[in-house]
Amino acid sequence: MKTVKIKDKEFALSITSDKIQKAVCNIARKINTDLAGKDPLFLVVLNGSFMFASDLFKQLTIPCEMSFIKVTSYQGTSSTEEVKMLIGLSENIKGRTIVIIEDIVDTGHTIEDIKNSLKLKDPAEIYICTCLFKPKAYLKSIKLDYVGIEIPNDFIIGYGLDYDGFGRNYADIYKIV
Numbered sequence: 001m002k003t004v005k006i007k008d009k010e011f012a013l014s015i016t017s018d019k020i021q022k023a024v025c026n027i028a029r030k031i032n033t034d035l036a037g038k039d040p041l042f043l044v045v046l047n048g049s050f051m052f053a054s055d056l057f058k059q060l061t062i063p064c065e066m067s068f069i070k071v072t073s074y075q076g077t078s079s080t081e082e083v084k085m086l087i088g089l090s091e092n093i094k095g096r097t098i099v100i101i102e103d104i105v106d107t108g109h110t111i112e113d114i115k116n117s118l119k120l121k122d123p124a125e126i127y128i129c130t131c132l133f134k135p136k137a138y139l140k141s142i143k144l145d146y147v148g149i150e151i152p153n154d155f156i157i158g159y160g161l162d163y164d165g166f167g168r169n170y171a172d173i174y175k176i177v
């Protein structure tokens with residue numbers, strides 16, 4: 001079994017690049033059909049989504065724009081109250097069709113916060129597109145419109161995803177052992 005070591009932890013090959021690319025193609029095909037004529041604006045959530053976004057965009061054939069956003073976490077007034085703030089959005093999104101591009105949806109806190117922040121800017125509609133999804137960890141009810149691969153609750157790295165900043169560079173996905 002192919003493994004990689006990142007810092008103090010060992011990870012074993014879990015999802016091959018080939019399987020990821022098939023999932024990316026499936027999403028692209030659906031988006032090319034569903035969002036034709038809507039001139040969507042794709043908002044890529046950095047850092048993790050850069051690799052997925054790059055592969056996905058190469059498969060899109062409809063007129064579209066893309067831009068990059070980031071979320072920063074800070075603690076609210078009580079230590080348990082974590083708020084995610086959206087930064088980097090310079091476009092006027094009023095009346096636009098928006099597609100949020102995420103690497104992974106785990107509990108769903110991040111994607112929900114991003115969606116709520118964007119709603120305040122009055123877009124016509126917001127779709128969510130994520131490469132990976134952990135359904136057993138998901139605590140929210142908002143619909144995930146485009147999901148590449150559903151995965152178990154293991155911690156993973158590779159294909160943009162990191163452990164403590166490292167491991168984003170692998171084309172395959174590895175899970176912690």
Ligand code: IMP
Nearest residue numbers: 105106107108109110154155156161162
């Ligand atoms: P959520 O807010 O719980 O849905 O978590 C979303 C964020 O947590 C993702 O955008 C990732 O940055 C990070 N994350 C969740 N699961 C993993 C994982 O297995 N490996 C690396 N990062 C993860």
Ligand code: MG
Nearest residue numbers: 045048103104
């Ligand atoms: Mg992310």
